[in-house]
Amino acid sequence: MRILLQFPEGLKDKALLHAKKLEEQGNEIFISASPTFGACDLAIDEAKSINADKLVHFGHAEFHHVDFNVEYVPYTIDASLDVLDKSIDFLKDYKTIGIVTTIQHIHQLPKIREFYEKNGKTAVIGKPYGFAKKEGQILGCDVGSSATIDNKVDAHVYFGGGIFHPFGALIHTKKPFIMVDPFTNSVELIDQYREKMRKRSIGKIAASLSANRFGILVSTKNGQMNMGLANIIKNKIEKEGFQAAILVSNNVDFDSLNNMMEFDAFVNTACPRIAVDDLDRARKPILNASELMESLKMRNENKRI
Ligand code: SF4
Secondary structure (H helix, E strand, O other): OOOEEEEEHHHHHHHHHHHHHHHHHHEEEEEEOOOOOOOOOOOHHHHHHHHHHHHHOOOOOOOOOOOEEEEEEEEOOOOOOHHHHHHHOOOOOOOOOEEEEEEOOOOHHHHHHHHHHHHEEEEOOOOOOOOOOOOOOEEEEEEEHHHOOOOOOOOOEEEEOHHHHHHHHHHOOOOOOOEEEEOOEEOOOOOOHHHHHHHHHHHHHHHOOOOOEEEEEEEEEOOOOOHHHHHHHHHHHHHHOEEEEEEEEOOOOOHHHOOOOOOEEEEEEEOOOOHOHHHHHHHEEEOOHHHHHHHHHHHHHHHOO
């Protein structure tokens, strides 16, 4: 079989190893060298252009349906659970806790839950909105497993490495949020980032209030493309008397955006984290759809005063 292998950046150093194993089984193997951001970013065009019969995507679980033969090989990590002991002190005032993690540790969730229940907590595991597929799983763009149980819990626990995943969940919840990181063997209350993100959002909206020309970002990544939303946003902006154009790219490249100096602000319809994590890389404000609506509403209110 002719197969294209695709690895996220953190697993690219294992590409040759996997390629040789599959070659020994009689397959013809190619490796995608393009950047890979998530399962939203399947290298189907590359696979088709080399006439591959199949794409094998490592490191992520299924994200969305595609019309191509894709095999997902999720990457799981058996992290030490010793760090959970340290979290008990942080959670001493909370009885009911929500627990979330990433696909890498989702198989450890039953043990994590058992640990907290043995320590007198009631554990609640939420359901994702749909891009994530497992209960208790979060993605940068699917924090349903936290957001849908926010009103049922006293606090949230994220088990895993790095701030990227809990950051999204933090923005969409109100309860205390504790990050339990087995790799640094540390526990941290991360609520302070909520206020920081709220202030940044207000700053972006304020900076967009004088914008007349908007660039609407659309990604051609198969799991990120949302042309329907882009068209709705374009019509809305034009109805308000401003100019708008839809900007199409695979990766959002900030050097290119910064060269497009005619635009006063950008509106993101691609990976929602672009309007959260990458702000410092763009010279102009990048709003998400709800921030744009807030910006237009504020202008209309100002007109009436
Ligand atoms: S957070 Fe962004 S990069 Fe990650 S899976 Fe979601 S859309 Fe893709």
